Amino acid sequence: MKKIALTGSIAMGKTFIANIFKQFSVAVYDSDLAVKEIFEQQPELIAKLFPECYVDGKIDKNILSQIIFNDPQKRKKLESILHPLVAKKREIFIRREKYKRTKILVCDIALLFEKNYQRYFDQVVVASAPKFMQNKRAMARKFMTQDRLSSILKLQMPDHKKRIKADKVVYTGGNRGSVYRQIKSLLYS
Numbered sequence: 001m002k003k004i005a006l007t008g009s010i011a012m013g014k015t016f017i018a019n020i021f022k023q024f025s026v027a028v029y030d031s032d033l034a035v036k037e038i039f040e041q042q043p044e045l046i047a048k049l050f051p052e053c054y055v056d057g058k059i060d061k062n063i064l065s066q067i068i069f070n071d072p073q074k075r076k077k078l079e080s081i082l083h084p085l086v087a088k089k090r091e092i093f094i095r096r097e098k099y100k101r102t103k104i105l106v107c108d109i110a111l112l113f114e115k116n117y118q119r120y121f122d123q124v125v126v127a128s129a130p131k132f133m134q135n136k137r138a139m140a141r142k143f144m145t146q147d148r149l150s151s152i153l154k155l156q157m158p159d160h161k162k163r164i165k166a167d168k169v170v171y172t173g174g175n176r177g178s179v180y181r182q183i184k185s186l187l188y189s
């Protein structure tokens, strides 16, 4: 079974690429989605640590972002709880796909290089786009500000370094057709 890791900085198009992989019937694991599932299924886990984020029985991600992107100790605390749970879910996904005799799978992991997870994969694909497009796409998000974006970018390995470490770079600066063709060639050539 070939295991592909998909990574890239904020708003570089990882989810966009993952959705195209799905169109080719490739099994995809999404780490950000795993975090969201943990928030929904075990909100008390986060509420215990960050009670100010627990609003109407739910975790308010905007409040949590304000905290963790401004306080390194709190971010590390949150990561120390979430990352092992996300890794466990990923292992279960990979084991299940292996059992199903899946030939190829993709794991979308935003912090792949930052956490040194690349060694678990056969190929690393990096999503990349020009900086101005990344900025435009990130700024279109709800609650995003230039300050929050620069705090997030400071925590992530710069795009040019990720591209050097990649086995393959998929450029999302073009239209959907361009990304589709890149994925098709990655899968079939």
Ligand SMILES: CC(C)(COP(=O)(O)OP(=O)(O)OC[C@H]1O[C@@H](n2cnc3c(N)ncnc32)[C@H](O)[C@@H]1O)[C@@H](O)C(=O)NCCC(=O)NCCS
Residues within 6 Å of the ligand: 009, 010, 011, 031, 032, 035, 061, 062, 064, 065, 068, 075, 078, 079, 082, 083, 086, 110, 111, 152, 155, 156
């Ligand atoms: C801060 C949270 C609540 C924001 O959730 P929200 O749905 O609004 O945004 P989303 O998850 O899409 O993240 C926005 C961007 O920030 C990046 N980001 C999130 N957490 C981190 C982090 N700890 N370090 C660096 N970048 C991060 C994401 O990769 C993405 O590019 C959420 O990202 C979170 O709980 N982060 C901590 C867990 C984590 O490290 N997740 C990243 C991969 S498992």
Ligand SMILES: Nc1ncnc2c1ncn2[C@@H]1O[C@H](COP(=O)(O)OP(=O)(O)OP(=O)(O)O)[C@@H](O)[C@H]1O
Residues within 6 Å of the ligand: 008, 009, 010, 011, 012, 013, 014, 015, 016, 017, 032, 110, 127, 137, 138, 172, 173, 174, 175, 176, 179
């Ligand atoms: N080639 C493209 N053509 C049109 N829109 C695109 C393209 N690539 C990405 N986008 C859009 O850019 C935005 C950011 O992309 P996406 O959400 O896939 O990034 P991401 O890397 O998963 O972000 P994050 O790091 O925050 O999880 C989305 O609205 C997506 O639809």
